[in-house]
Amino acid sequence: MKSRSITRFHLLSSFVLLVAFAACNKAEQAKRDQGTDPIENSSNTSTPLLIGNNQCANAPNYGDSIIYLQPATGQYFVSPVNNIGIKGTYLAWPEGLVINSATGAINVSRSETGVRYLVGFVKEGTQDTCVSQLILGGITYADHIYVIGNNDTLAKPVFNANPLLAPVCDASDDNDYPGNNGNGNNKCSFDNNAPGSKANDQALRVRTLSGIINLKRSLADGLFGPNPRNGMSKVINVSYTLNDNSNKAQQQLTIKVMYYDKVSSIPANLQSEVQNKSANLMSFTIVSYKPRPPLLIIAGYAN
Template structure:
C-alpha cells in the first residue's frame, strides 16, 4: 500500500486539514514567458484521443507528459498539434513554462521540469478560455519541514509530478557521494556537474545514484558554516540525467535549503506555503504561484 510522506509535525497536519476543508480552485495568472525566437528543434506529436470535445481549441501537445530531449547546439521545443491557422493567445500557469503566447510552442529545455501546468488558448475575437493540463517530465523534491530530532532527514526525489509514483532510480546508501568517486549509474546520475560546481561541493549531500539528499549529513558537514542563524538559506542547483523518455538529457533543478533551530521558530507564512504546496502536490492540483524552487526547511527540533 502506498503512503504519503509524513511531515511528523502536528501544526502542518492541522493546516493541511484546514486546507482540505476550505480549499477552492486557485485563480490563475497569465504566464510572463517571453516569445520563443529560436528555431533549432521543434516536434509535432500524435494527437491525443481524449481531448475535451466541448472545447476544440484546448491546447493539445500529443501527450499529457512532455519530456525534454538531448539536442545538438540548441533547445528542444514542442508544438501544439491543434489550432493550426487559428489566431489567439496562449497562456499558462503556474510560473515556469516557457510558452510562446502567439504560437503555443513550448521550450522544454528552458521550462521547469517535474511540474504540473495548465495551458490555455483564447481564440481571437472571443473571451472563451479553453484549457488543458500537462506535466513537464522530470524530477523535483517536495516542499517540506525536516525535523532532525524526529529522524526526518532524507529529501527524496519525486518524478513527473507524481508523489505516489515509484522512483525510476536505484536505491543507494550514505557512501553514494562524489567524495567516494560515485557518479550514478546507467539509470540515473545526480549532481554530475563539473568539480567545483557540484551541490556536494556546497555540502548539500546529494546521492548520485538515487538523488536522495541527506540533510542531517549536510548539516553535520557544515553546509551553513559554524555559526548557525535562523533563516539562513542557500539556493543550490543540482544537475541530473535520467534514462527515461528524456533520453539522458541534462536537466537542472535548484533547491532552496533553509535552517531554523526549531519548528516553532519558522514563520507562519513559510509553514503555510509548505502546507499549501504539499496539499496541491498530493491532490494532483496546480500549484498557485511559483512551484519552484522546492523549499527544504531544516529544523533542529520539532517543538
C-alpha cells in the same frame, strides 16, 4: 495517455475571486503578449476563466500529456498538433513554462521541468479559454520541514510531478556521494556537474544514484557553516540525467534550503506556505503561483 481538456472545476475553488478579474483583463493581457517577443513570455500568474467542456476542440494538444526534454544541440521546443491556422492567444500557469503566446510553442529547455501545468488557448474573437493539462517530465522535491530530532532527514525526489510514482532510480545508501566515487549509473545520475560546481561541493549531500538528499549529513558537514543561525538559507543547483523518455538529457533543478534550530522558531507564515505547497503537490492541484524552487527546511527539533 493523450492530452485532454480539464474538467475539474475544483481547480477554480482556490481562485474564485480571481475569475472575474482575469476574464475582464484577458483581452488586455493578449494585447500585452502581442507587444513582446512571444518566445520570452513566461506563464501568466493570474488564473483565467476556464470552460468545463471536455469537447473543447481548441484545447492545446501536444501529442501526449507528458513532454520530456530531449538532448539537443540548441534549445528543444514542442508545439501543439492542433489549432493549425487558427488565430488566438496561448497562456499557461503556474509560472515556469516558457510558451510562445501566438503559436503555443514551448521552449522545454528554458522551462521548469518536473512540474504539472495548465495550458490554455483563447481563440481570436472569443473570451473563453480552452484548457489542457501538461506535465514536463523531470524531478522535484516536496516542500517540507525536516525535523532532525525526529529522524526525518531524507528528501526524496518526486518524478513527473506525481508523488505516488515509484522511483525510477536505484536505491543507494550514505556512501553514494561524488567524494566516495559515486557517479550514478545507467538509470540515473545526480549531481553530475564538473568538480567545483556540484551541490556536494557546497555540502548539500545529494546521492548520485537515487537523488536522495541527506539533510542531517548536509548540516553536519557544514552546509550552513560551523554555527548555523535561524533563517540562514542557500539556493543550490542540482544537475541530473534520467534514462527515461528524456533520453538522458541534462537537466537542472534549483533547490532552496533553510535552517532553524526548532520548528517553533520558524515563522508561522513560512510554515503555512510549506504545508500548503506540499498539500498541493500531494493532491495534484495546479496553482497560480510559481512552485519553484522547492523549499527544504531543516529544523533541529520540534520545540
